[in-house]
Amino acid sequence: MSNVRVAAFSLSLDGFGAGPNQNIDNPLGIRGTELHQWFFPTKAFSSMHGGPEGESTSIDNGFAERSFENVGAWILGRNMFGPIRGPWNDDSWKGWWGDSPPYHVPVFVLTHHARATLTMDGGTTFYFVTDGIESALTKAREAAGGKDVRIGGGVSTIRQYLSAGHIDEMHLAFSPVLLGEGESLFHGINASELGFTVSSVVSGERATHVTLAR
Amino acid sequence: MSNVRVAAFSLSLDGFGAGPNQNIDNPLGIRGTELHQWFFPTKAFSSMHGGPEGESTSIDNGFAERSFENVGAWILGRNMFGPIRGPWNDDSWKGWWGDSPPYHVPVFVLTHHARATLTMDGGTTFYFVTDGIESALTKAREAAGGKDVRIGGGVSTIRQYLSAGHIDEMHLAFSPVLLGEGESLFHGINASELGFTVSSVVSGERATHVTLAR
Numbered sequence: 001m002s003n004v005r006v007a008a009f010s011l012s013l014d015g016f017g018a019g020p021n022q023n024i025d026n027p028l029g030i031r032g033t034e035l036h037q038w039f040f041p042t043k044a045f046s047s048m049h050g051g052p053e054g055e056s057t058s059i060d061n062g063f064a065e066r067s068f069e070n071v072g073a074w075i076l077g078r079n080m081f082g083p084i085r086g087p088w089n090d091d092s093w094k095g096w097w098g099d100s101p102p103y104h105v106p107v108f109v110l111t112h113h114a115r116a117t118l119t120m121d122g123g124t125t126f127y128f129v130t131d132g133i134e135s136a137l138t139k140a141r142e143a144a145g146g147k148d149v150r151i152g153g154g155v156s157t158i159r160q161y162l163s164a165g166h167i168d169e170m171h172l173a174f175s176p177v178l179l180g181e182g183e184s185l186f187h188g189i190n191a192s193e194l195g196f197t198v199s200s201v202v203s204g205e206r207a208t209h210v211t212l213a214r
Numbered sequence: 215m216s217n218v219r220v221a222a223f224s225l226s227l228d229g230f231g232a233g234p235n236q237n238i239d240n241p242l243g244i245r246g247t248e249l250h251q252w253f254f255p256t257k258a259f260s261s262m263h264g265g266p267e268g269e270s271t272s273i274d275n276g277f278a279e280r281s282f283e284n285v286g287a288w289i290l291g292r293n294m295f296g297p298i299r300g301p302w303n304d305d306s307w308k309g310w311w312g313d314s315p316p317y318h319v320p321v322f323v324l325t326h327h328a329r330a331t332l333t334m335d336g337g338t339t340f341y342f343v344t345d346g347i348e349s350a351l352t353k354a355r356e357a358a359g360g361k362d363v364r365i366g367g368g369v370s371t372i373r374q375y376l377s378a379g380h381i382d383e384m385h386l387a388f389s390p391v392l393l394g395e396g397e398s399l400f401h402g403i404n405a406s407e408l409g410f411t412v413s414s415v416v417s418g419e420r421a422t423h424v425t426l427a428r
Contacts, residue, residue, distance in 0.1 A: 013415075176415045198227060
Protein backbone atom coordinates (compact mmCIF):
# COMPACT_ATOMS: atom_id res chain seq x y z
CA MET A 1 0.00 0.00 0.00
CA SER A 2 1.21 3.49 -0.76
CA ASN A 3 1.33 5.71 2.30
CA VAL A 4 2.26 9.30 2.82
CA ARG A 5 4.50 9.24 5.81
CA VAL A 6 6.86 11.10 8.03
CA ALA A 7 9.67 8.98 9.40
CA ALA A 8 12.70 9.36 11.61
CA PHE A 9 11.64 12.88 12.32
CA SER A 10 13.39 14.16 15.43
CA LEU A 11 11.70 16.25 18.09
CA SER A 12 12.82 17.68 21.39
CA LEU A 13 10.86 16.71 24.50
CA ASP A 14 9.29 20.15 24.42
CA GLY A 15 8.07 19.52 20.90
CA PHE A 16 10.45 21.34 18.60
CA GLY A 17 11.59 19.85 15.29
CA ALA A 18 14.21 22.49 14.63
CA GLY A 19 15.90 25.23 16.58
CA PRO A 20 15.49 28.95 15.92
CA ASN A 21 17.51 30.99 13.41
CA GLN A 22 18.17 28.53 10.62
CA ASN A 23 20.96 29.62 8.32
CA ILE A 24 23.84 28.17 6.34
CA ASP A 25 25.87 27.57 9.50
CA ASN A 26 22.89 26.16 11.39
CA PRO A 27 20.80 24.35 8.81
CA LEU A 28 18.74 22.81 11.61
CA GLY A 29 18.56 26.01 13.62
CA ILE A 30 20.53 26.76 16.74
CA ARG A 31 21.07 23.52 18.70
CA GLY A 32 19.07 21.69 16.04
CA THR A 33 21.75 19.04 15.58
CA GLU A 34 21.17 17.94 19.18
CA LEU A 35 17.88 16.52 17.99
CA HIS A 36 19.66 14.05 15.74
CA GLN A 37 22.21 12.56 18.13
CA TRP A 38 20.33 9.27 17.99
CA PHE A 39 20.70 9.09 14.20
CA PHE A 40 24.38 9.94 13.69
CA PRO A 41 25.77 6.75 15.31
CA THR A 42 23.56 4.44 13.21
CA LYS A 43 24.60 2.33 10.27
CA ALA A 44 21.71 3.92 8.37
CA PHE A 45 23.48 7.25 8.74
CA SER A 46 26.95 6.00 7.87
CA SER A 47 25.55 4.22 4.81
CA MET A 48 24.18 7.54 3.61
CA HIS A 49 26.98 9.86 4.53
CA GLY A 50 30.12 7.75 4.74
CA GLY A 51 32.48 7.68 7.67
CA PRO A 52 33.09 4.72 9.94
CA GLU A 53 30.33 2.15 9.82
CA GLY A 54 27.71 2.85 12.43
CA GLU A 55 25.70 0.63 14.76
CA SER A 56 23.84 -2.00 12.83
CA THR A 57 22.00 -3.78 15.63
CA SER A 58 20.65 -0.89 17.68
CA ILE A 59 16.96 -0.15 18.06
CA ASP A 60 17.69 3.35 16.82
CA ASN A 61 19.26 1.94 13.67
CA GLY A 62 16.24 -0.26 13.06
CA PHE A 63 13.98 2.76 13.04
CA ALA A 64 16.41 4.71 10.88
CA GLU A 65 16.65 1.89 8.32
CA ARG A 66 12.90 1.37 8.17
CA SER A 67 12.46 5.06 7.52
CA PHE A 68 14.09 4.53 4.11
CA GLU A 69 12.32 1.31 3.18
CA ASN A 70 9.67 1.35 0.47
CA VAL A 71 10.09 5.08 -0.15
CA GLY A 72 9.38 5.89 -3.81
CA ALA A 73 9.55 9.68 -3.64
CA TRP A 74 10.29 12.44 -1.17
CA ILE A 75 8.86 15.88 -0.59
CA LEU A 76 11.06 18.50 1.04
CA GLY A 77 10.48 22.08 1.98
CA ARG A 78 12.81 24.47 0.36
CA ASN A 79 14.66 25.28 3.58
CA MET A 80 15.49 21.64 3.95
CA PHE A 81 17.02 21.71 0.49
CA GLY A 82 19.17 24.71 1.22
CA PRO A 83 19.74 28.02 2.98
CA ILE A 84 18.98 30.26 0.00
CA ARG A 85 15.85 32.39 0.36
CA GLY A 86 14.01 34.21 -2.43
CA PRO A 87 14.84 33.66 -6.13
CA TRP A 88 17.56 31.18 -7.03
CA ASN A 89 20.45 33.38 -8.14
CA ASP A 90 22.08 30.60 -10.08
CA ASP A 91 22.07 26.83 -10.09
CA SER A 92 25.18 26.39 -8.02
CA TRP A 93 23.36 25.23 -4.86
CA LYS A 94 22.56 21.56 -5.25
CA GLY A 95 21.45 20.65 -1.75
CA TRP A 96 23.33 19.93 1.46
CA TRP A 97 24.31 16.44 0.37
CA GLY A 98 27.02 16.72 -2.34
CA ASP A 99 26.93 15.14 -5.81
CA SER A 100 25.25 11.92 -4.73
CA PRO A 101 22.41 12.71 -2.30
CA PRO A 102 21.12 9.90 -0.09
CA TYR A 103 17.64 9.83 -1.64
CA HIS A 104 18.13 7.73 -4.80
CA VAL A 105 14.56 8.50 -5.93
CA PRO A 106 12.68 11.59 -7.16
CA VAL A 107 12.61 14.41 -4.62
CA PHE A 108 10.05 17.21 -4.92
CA VAL A 109 11.17 20.50 -3.43
CA LEU A 110 8.48 23.04 -2.52
CA THR A 111 9.44 26.55 -3.58
CA HIS A 112 7.86 29.76 -4.82
CA HIS A 113 10.65 30.18 -7.36
CA ALA A 114 10.92 28.11 -10.51
CA ARG A 115 14.10 26.23 -11.21
CA ALA A 116 15.15 23.58 -13.72
CA THR A 117 15.11 19.95 -12.64
CA LEU A 118 18.41 18.79 -11.21
CA THR A 119 19.60 15.28 -11.93
CA MET A 120 22.16 14.08 -9.42
CA ASP A 121 24.32 10.97 -9.16
CA GLY A 122 22.87 7.81 -7.64
CA GLY A 123 19.30 8.16 -8.81
CA THR A 124 18.26 11.33 -7.03
CA THR A 125 16.43 13.93 -9.11
CA PHE A 126 15.32 17.21 -7.59
CA TYR A 127 12.12 18.64 -9.03
CA PHE A 128 11.17 22.16 -7.99
CA VAL A 129 7.43 22.53 -7.52
CA THR A 130 5.99 26.04 -7.53
CA ASP A 131 2.27 25.32 -7.56
CA GLY A 132 1.71 24.17 -4.02
CA ILE A 133 1.63 21.18 -1.73
CA GLU A 134 -1.26 19.38 -3.45
CA SER A 135 0.51 19.49 -6.77
CA ALA A 136 3.73 18.27 -5.21
CA LEU A 137 1.90 15.37 -3.59
CA THR A 138 0.22 14.39 -6.86
CA LYS A 139 3.56 14.43 -8.64
CA ALA A 140 5.26 12.53 -5.84
CA ARG A 141 2.59 9.83 -5.77
CA GLU A 142 2.95 9.34 -9.50
CA ALA A 143 6.71 9.20 -9.26
CA ALA A 144 6.58 6.78 -6.33
CA GLY A 145 4.89 4.14 -8.47
CA GLY A 146 2.97 2.51 -5.65
CA LYS A 147 5.65 2.97 -3.01
CA ASP A 148 5.39 5.45 -0.14
CA VAL A 149 5.83 9.18 -0.33
CA ARG A 150 8.00 10.39 2.51
CA ILE A 151 7.51 13.94 3.71
CA GLY A 152 11.05 14.71 4.75
CA GLY A 153 10.46 18.05 6.42
CA GLY A 154 11.12 20.59 7.68
CA VAL A 155 8.56 21.33 10.33
CA SER A 156 6.61 23.82 8.25
CA THR A 157 6.21 21.38 5.37
CA ILE A 158 5.03 18.59 7.66
CA ARG A 159 2.59 20.94 9.36
CA GLN A 160 1.11 21.90 5.99
CA TYR A 161 0.58 18.28 4.94
CA LEU A 162 -0.70 17.35 8.40
CA SER A 163 -3.25 20.16 8.44
CA ALA A 164 -4.41 19.24 4.95
CA GLY A 165 -5.05 15.69 6.18
CA HIS A 166 -2.58 14.00 3.83
CA ILE A 167 -0.28 12.21 6.24
CA ASP A 168 -1.08 8.59 7.05
CA GLU A 169 1.70 7.71 9.45
CA MET A 170 4.39 9.44 11.46
CA HIS A 171 7.44 8.06 13.21
CA LEU A 172 8.80 10.67 15.59
CA ALA A 173 12.07 10.27 17.46
CA PHE A 174 11.96 12.17 20.74
CA SER A 175 15.50 13.10 21.70
CA PRO A 176 16.36 13.70 25.35
CA VAL A 177 16.84 17.43 24.97
CA LEU A 178 14.89 20.61 25.58
CA LEU A 179 15.27 23.28 22.91
CA GLY A 180 13.08 25.86 24.60
CA GLU A 181 12.29 27.57 21.31
CA GLY A 182 12.24 26.82 17.62
CA GLU A 183 9.72 25.23 15.31
CA SER A 184 6.97 23.36 17.15
CA LEU A 185 5.53 20.42 15.25
CA PHE A 186 2.11 20.25 16.90
CA HIS A 187 1.34 23.71 18.23
CA GLY A 188 -2.05 24.73 16.89
CA ILE A 189 -2.54 21.39 15.14
CA ASN A 190 -5.02 18.96 16.66
CA ALA A 191 -3.43 15.62 15.85
CA SER A 192 -6.19 13.77 17.66
CA GLU A 193 -8.95 15.45 15.66
CA LEU A 194 -7.01 14.61 12.52
CA GLY A 195 -7.50 10.98 13.50
CA PHE A 196 -4.07 10.09 14.80
CA THR A 197 -3.57 7.69 17.65
CA VAL A 198 -0.38 6.31 19.15
CA SER A 199 0.54 2.95 17.60
CA SER A 200 3.68 2.34 19.59
CA VAL A 201 6.26 3.84 21.90
CA VAL A 202 9.67 2.17 21.84
CA SER A 203 12.63 3.18 23.91
CA GLY A 204 15.75 3.30 21.74
CA GLU A 205 19.35 3.81 22.81
CA ARG A 206 19.31 7.59 22.32
CA ALA A 207 15.70 8.47 21.51
CA THR A 208 12.16 7.39 22.28
CA HIS A 209 10.45 6.29 19.09
CA VAL A 210 6.78 7.10 18.77
CA THR A 211 4.66 5.91 15.88
CA LEU A 212 1.38 7.62 15.11
CA ALA A 213 -1.15 6.35 12.61
CA ARG A 214 -4.72 6.90 11.60
CA MET B 215 18.07 19.48 50.62
CA SER B 216 14.75 21.16 50.13
CA ASN B 217 13.65 21.31 46.50
CA VAL B 218 10.65 22.74 44.80
CA ARG B 219 9.54 20.03 42.48
CA VAL B 220 6.93 18.77 40.11
CA ALA B 221 6.54 15.01 40.14
CA ALA B 222 4.44 12.34 38.47
CA PHE B 223 2.96 15.02 36.29
CA SER B 224 1.34 13.43 33.24
CA LEU B 225 1.59 14.84 29.75
CA SER B 226 0.34 13.72 26.37
CA LEU B 227 2.89 13.22 23.63
CA ASP B 228 1.71 16.48 22.12
CA GLY B 229 2.46 18.26 25.35
CA PHE B 230 -0.86 18.71 27.12
CA GLY B 231 -1.19 18.29 30.88
CA ALA B 232 -5.00 18.45 30.85
CA GLY B 233 -7.74 18.28 28.29
CA PRO B 234 -10.04 21.17 27.38
CA ASN B 235 -13.29 22.08 29.19
CA GLN B 236 -12.55 21.18 32.77
CA ASN B 237 -15.67 20.88 34.89
CA ILE B 238 -17.08 18.80 37.71
CA ASP B 239 -17.66 15.84 35.41
CA ASN B 240 -14.26 16.21 33.77
CA PRO B 241 -11.93 17.48 36.47
CA LEU B 242 -8.96 16.79 34.21
CA GLY B 243 -10.65 18.15 31.10
CA ILE B 244 -12.07 16.08 28.28
CA ARG B 245 -9.99 12.91 27.88
CA GLY B 246 -7.73 14.14 30.67
CA THR B 247 -7.97 10.84 32.55
CA GLU B 248 -6.23 9.14 29.62
CA LEU B 249 -3.08 10.91 30.73
CA HIS B 250 -3.07 9.04 34.01
CA GLN B 251 -3.53 5.45 32.82
CA TRP B 252 0.01 4.70 33.93
CA PHE B 253 -0.75 5.79 37.50
CA PHE B 254 -4.06 4.07 38.22
CA PRO B 255 -2.66 0.49 38.23
CA THR B 256 0.14 1.32 40.67
CA LYS B 257 0.34 0.46 44.32
CA ALA B 258 1.06 4.12 44.98
CA PHE B 259 -2.40 4.91 43.62
CA SER B 260 -4.22 2.13 45.46
CA SER B 261 -2.49 3.13 48.71
CA MET B 262 -3.94 6.61 48.25
CA HIS B 263 -7.36 5.83 46.96
CA GLY B 264 -8.18 2.32 48.12
CA GLY B 265 -9.38 -0.46 45.86
CA PRO B 266 -7.45 -3.62 45.05
CA GLU B 267 -3.75 -3.33 45.72
CA GLY B 268 -1.90 -2.13 42.65
CA GLU B 269 1.40 -3.11 41.09
CA SER B 270 4.23 -2.76 43.56
CA THR B 271 7.19 -3.73 41.42
CA SER B 272 6.57 -1.81 38.21
CA ILE B 273 8.78 0.99 36.98
CA ASP B 274 5.71 3.19 36.88
CA ASN B 275 5.01 2.46 40.55
CA GLY B 276 8.59 3.33 41.45
CA PHE B 277 8.18 6.76 39.94
CA ALA B 278 4.76 7.21 41.54
CA GLU B 279 6.08 6.28 44.99
CA ARG B 280 9.13 8.50 44.73
CA SER B 281 6.86 11.39 43.82
CA PHE B 282 5.49 11.29 47.38
CA GLU B 283 8.79 10.80 49.21
CA ASN B 284 10.24 13.66 51.22
CA VAL B 285 7.34 15.98 50.40
CA GLY B 286 6.73 18.38 53.30
CA ALA B 287 4.09 20.59 51.69
CA TRP B 288 2.08 20.89 48.49
CA ILE B 289 0.90 23.79 46.40
CA LEU B 290 -2.20 23.33 44.25
CA GLY B 291 -4.01 25.62 41.90
CA ARG B 292 -7.58 26.21 42.82
CA ASN B 293 -8.94 24.22 39.89
CA MET B 294 -7.05 21.21 41.10
CA PHE B 295 -8.74 21.58 44.46
CA GLY B 296 -12.19 21.75 42.96
CA PRO B 297 -14.53 22.75 40.17
CA ILE B 298 -15.97 25.85 41.89
CA ARG B 299 -15.09 29.16 40.22
CA GLY B 300 -15.45 32.61 41.74
CA PRO B 301 -16.24 33.16 45.45
CA TRP B 302 -16.69 30.13 47.70
CA ASN B 303 -20.42 30.01 48.29
CA ASP B 304 -20.05 27.91 51.40
CA ASP B 305 -17.50 25.54 52.86
CA SER B 306 -19.15 22.36 51.66
CA TRP B 307 -16.56 21.63 48.96
CA LYS B 308 -13.58 19.99 50.61
CA GLY B 309 -11.60 18.80 47.61
CA TRP B 310 -11.96 15.82 45.29
CA TRP B 311 -10.51 13.40 47.82
CA GLY B 312 -13.07 12.80 50.56
CA ASP B 313 -12.49 13.23 54.31
CA SER B 314 -8.95 11.89 54.31
CA PRO B 315 -7.06 13.36 51.35
CA PRO B 316 -3.88 11.60 50.24
CA TYR B 317 -1.55 14.49 51.11
CA HIS B 318 -1.01 14.07 54.88
CA VAL B 319 0.88 17.38 55.03
CA PRO B 320 -0.03 21.08 54.64
CA VAL B 321 -1.46 21.93 51.23
CA PHE B 322 -1.55 25.51 50.00
CA VAL B 323 -4.33 26.24 47.54
CA LEU B 324 -3.94 29.31 45.30
CA THR B 325 -7.17 31.28 45.03
CA HIS B 326 -8.37 34.84 44.67
CA HIS B 327 -11.08 34.24 47.26
CA ALA B 328 -10.37 34.00 50.98
CA ARG B 329 -11.53 30.95 52.85
CA ALA B 330 -10.91 29.53 56.32
CA THR B 331 -8.28 26.86 56.76
CA LEU B 332 -9.65 23.36 56.44
CA THR B 333 -8.27 20.61 58.65
CA MET B 334 -8.93 17.17 57.26
CA ASP B 335 -8.35 13.67 58.57
CA GLY B 336 -4.96 12.04 58.16
CA GLY B 337 -2.77 15.11 58.52
CA THR B 338 -3.88 17.12 55.51
CA THR B 339 -4.62 20.79 56.11
CA PHE B 340 -5.78 23.01 53.28
CA TYR B 341 -4.65 26.63 53.50
CA PHE B 342 -6.17 29.08 51.05
CA VAL B 343 -3.64 31.63 49.86
CA THR B 344 -4.95 34.82 48.27
CA ASP B 345 -1.78 36.88 47.99
CA GLY B 346 -0.03 35.16 45.13
CA ILE B 347 2.39 32.42 44.21
CA GLU B 348 5.41 33.92 46.00
CA SER B 349 3.53 34.08 49.25
CA ALA B 350 2.28 30.53 48.83
CA LEU B 351 5.80 29.31 48.21
CA THR B 352 7.17 31.09 51.27
CA LYS B 353 4.43 29.57 53.41
CA ALA B 354 4.93 26.13 51.88
CA ARG B 355 8.69 26.20 52.45
CA GLU B 356 8.15 27.10 56.07
CA ALA B 357 5.57 24.41 56.52
CA ALA B 358 7.76 21.82 54.77
CA GLY B 359 10.41 22.13 57.47
CA GLY B 360 13.34 21.29 55.22
CA LYS B 361 11.53 18.74 53.10
CA ASP B 362 10.49 19.34 49.49
CA VAL B 363 7.64 21.49 48.28
CA ARG B 364 5.70 19.69 45.58
CA ILE B 365 3.86 21.80 43.04
CA GLY B 366 0.95 19.50 42.32
CA GLY B 367 -0.58 21.38 39.44
CA GLY B 368 -2.56 22.02 37.43
CA VAL B 369 -0.80 23.17 34.33
CA SER B 370 -1.40 26.87 34.92
CA THR B 371 0.07 26.71 38.41
CA ILE B 372 3.16 24.86 37.24
CA ARG B 373 3.61 27.32 34.39
CA GLN B 374 3.51 30.23 36.82
CA TYR B 375 6.14 28.70 39.11
CA LEU B 376 8.26 27.63 36.14
CA SER B 377 8.23 31.09 34.59
CA ALA B 378 9.13 32.65 37.92
CA GLY B 379 12.17 30.37 38.10
CA HIS B 380 11.15 28.57 41.27
CA ILE B 381 11.07 24.97 40.16
CA ASP B 382 14.21 22.89 40.70
CA GLU B 383 13.17 19.53 39.31
CA MET B 384 10.38 18.04 37.24
CA HIS B 385 9.38 14.45 36.69
CA LEU B 386 7.03 14.25 33.72
CA ALA B 387 5.23 11.08 32.70
CA PHE B 388 4.55 11.08 28.98
CA SER B 389 1.52 8.92 28.31
CA PRO B 390 1.09 7.30 24.90
CA VAL B 391 -1.82 9.48 23.88
CA LEU B 392 -2.45 12.56 21.77
CA LEU B 393 -4.95 15.01 23.22
CA GLY B 394 -4.85 17.47 20.33
CA GLU B 395 -5.94 20.35 22.52
CA GLY B 396 -5.98 21.34 26.15
CA GLU B 397 -3.46 22.93 28.45
CA SER B 398 0.07 22.88 27.09
CA LEU B 399 2.79 22.74 29.72
CA PHE B 400 5.63 24.28 27.76
CA HIS B 401 4.07 26.46 25.07
CA GLY B 402 5.64 29.90 25.34
CA ILE B 403 7.96 28.80 28.14
CA ASN B 404 11.62 28.36 27.32
CA ALA B 405 12.59 25.48 29.60
CA SER B 406 16.11 25.47 28.22
CA GLU B 407 16.66 29.15 28.95
CA LEU B 408 15.31 28.55 32.46
CA GLY B 409 18.27 26.21 32.87
CA PHE B 410 16.59 22.84 32.61
CA THR B 411 18.29 19.89 31.04
CA VAL B 412 17.16 16.30 30.72
CA SER B 413 18.51 14.16 33.57
CA SER B 414 16.97 10.89 32.51
CA VAL B 415 14.46 9.20 30.24
CA VAL B 416 13.12 5.88 31.48
CA SER B 417 10.61 3.72 29.69
CA GLY B 418 7.94 2.55 32.11
CA GLU B 419 5.16 0.04 31.53
CA ARG B 420 2.58 2.65 30.51
CA ALA B 421 4.46 5.94 30.30
CA THR B 422 7.86 7.33 29.47
CA HIS B 423 9.34 9.02 32.51
CA VAL B 424 11.40 12.13 31.90
CA THR B 425 13.27 13.92 34.64
CA LEU B 426 14.37 17.51 34.14
CA ALA B 427 16.66 19.37 36.51
CA ARG B 428 18.70 22.49 36.64
